[in-house]
Amino acid sequence: MATPTAKDGSAQLPPVTNIQMVDLKAQYLAMQDEVDQAILDVVRSGAFINGPTVKQFQAGLEEFLGAQYVIPCANGTDALQIALMALGLKPGDEVIVPAFTYVASAEIIALLRLSPVMVDVDPRTFNIRAEDIEAVITPKTKAIIPVHMFGQSCDMEPIIALANKHSLHIVEDNAQSIGATYTFSDGQSVRTGAIGDIGCTSFYPSKNLGAYGDGGAINTNKEKLAEEIRKVANHGQNRRYYHDVVGCNSRLDSIQAAVLNCKLPRLEGYCDRRRMAADYYDANLQGLDGLLTPARQKNSTHVFHQYTLRIDGGRRDALQEHLKAAGIPSMIYYPVPLYDQEAFRGTAANDIDFLPVTDMLCKEVISLPMHSEFEEATLAYIVATVRNFF
Ligand SMILES: *Cc1c(COP(=O)(O)O)cnc(C)c1O
Numbered sequence: 403m404a405t406p407t408a409k410d411g412s413a414q415l416p417p418v419t420n421i422q423m424v425d426l427k428a429q430y431l432a433m434q435d436e437v438d439q440a441i442l443d444v445v446r447s448g449a450f451i452n453g454p455t456v457k458q459f460q461a462g463l464e465e466f467l468g469a470q471y472v473i474p475c476a477n478g479t480d481a482l483q484i485a486l487m488a489l490g491l492k493p494g495d496e497v498i499v500p501a502f503t504y505v506a507s508a509e510i511i512a513l514l515r516l517s518p519v520m521v522d523v524d525p526r527t528f529n530i531r532a533e534d535i536e537a538v539i540t541p542k543t544k545a546i547i548p549v550h551m552f553g554q555s556c557d558m559e560p561i562i563a564l565a566n567k568h569s570l571h572i573v574e575d576n577a578q579s580i581g582a583t584y585t586f587s588d589g590q591s592v593r594t595g596a597i598g599d600i601g602c603t604s605f606y607p608s609k610n611l612g613a614y615g616d617g618g619a620i621n622t623n624k625e626k627l628a629e630e631i632r633k634v635a636n637h638g639q640n641r642r643y644y645h646d647v648v649g650c651n652s653r654l655d656s657i658q659a660a661v662l663n664c665k666l667p668r669l670e671g672y673c674d675r676r677r678m679a680a681d682y683y684d685a686n687l688q689g690l691d692g693l694l695t696p697a698r699q700k701n702s703t704h705v706f707h708q709y710t711l712r713i714d715g716g717r718r719d720a721l722q723e724h725l726k727a728a729g730i731p732s733m734i735y736y737p738v739p740l741y742d743q744e745a746f747r748g749t750a751a752n753d754i755d756f757l758p759v760t761d762m763l764c765k766e767v768i769s770l771p772m773h774s775e776f777e778e779a780t781l782a783y784i785v786a787t788v789r790n791f792f
Pocket of ligand 1: 477506575603604605618
């Protein structure tokens with residue numbers, strides 16, 4: 403794609419209208435016949451719960467992730483909750499989680515009366531780091547939730563080493579990074595979500611693999627854990643009406659599975675197109691004083707769930723206004739550190755009320771429109787508008 407001509411506000415590109423953060427409609431239109439038929443098939447079959455489309459999706463996702471067992475569920479938050487329930491943690495056990503993440507990653511810890519231990523993240527990758535994790539490990543620490551932020555894997559090798567050393571469970575929050583691959587120092591490449599003990603993901607419509615409603619999945623390579631997860635997600639029963647533990651009810655419905663079956667074979671292509679958009683942003687947003695484009699790690703591919711800039715000098719909100727005036731949506735993921743949220747105030751077991759990187763990121767980050775259906779003119783217009791601001 404060519405470089406846009408507008409660099410300093412002198413050359414004006416014609417405005418592009420109706421720009422979306424995520425263009426789900428265009429994605430649908432590109433496979434309309436197939437999706438319509440798949441949904442209609444479910445409706446006509448009457449197999450709305452646990453139908454064959456769910457089993458097909460489960461098998462497809464197992465293959466995609468390279469995971470032994472996939473247990474579909476109702477949403478990504480449930481996936482995380484069920485994962486922690488299946489590990490048999492006890493009230494007061496400590497679970498390490500980044501302070502810079504979506505609320506769900508920490509919410510389920512508090513909900514289960516476990517103790518969240520919040521740690522800072524890397525200022526360039528937005529991901530949790532082994533050294534910050536190690537500093538907060540106590541005899542009560544039982545699990546780590548690495549959140550693969552915005553489409554890139556956390557640096558898992560040193561995190562796994564720590565978990566082995568201290569006998570900790572790893573539950574990956576892979577809601578934003580399905581499709582990314584992490585490469586170990588021995589050259590082995592593994593999909594995010596299939597690296598730790600349990601992986602959790604979300605099929606919320608705007609996620610890289612989005613359903614047409616809510617959905618989620620849990621995966622593991624451990625047979626015993628898979629059994630436990632299945633049980634917890636199904637009212638704590640293996641056998642109908644015999645309940646071994648208090649569980650919950652969390653299912654992926656057949657219509658969502660039918661949609662996901664259409665989209666899963668296209669996921670690599672979606673991720674490629676997101677990367678192409680990111681490449682374009684990267685190439686055309688260099689050399690602006692006070693704007694940092696997202697860093698790319700050597701040991702992870704990037705699937706760009708979000709394309710997130712850092713804007714320093716307190717100008718982030720002004721840039722957002724500038725974009726808005728030009729008809730360009732943007733989002734702040736995330737504006738408030740978890741330890742500053744009313745719901746979590748005073749809950750962090752490590753008694754944190756300030757982490758410098760998280761605090762800075764909440765003030766500096768802004769995510770530009772990112773999806774798999776861009777026309778070049780749209781990207782050129784967004785880039786030119788950002789450049790005009792500086
Ligand atoms: C979206 C998301 C979730 C939750 O997924 P839902 O399906 O909305 O419950 C959890 N963690 C992260 C990091 C997310 O982005």
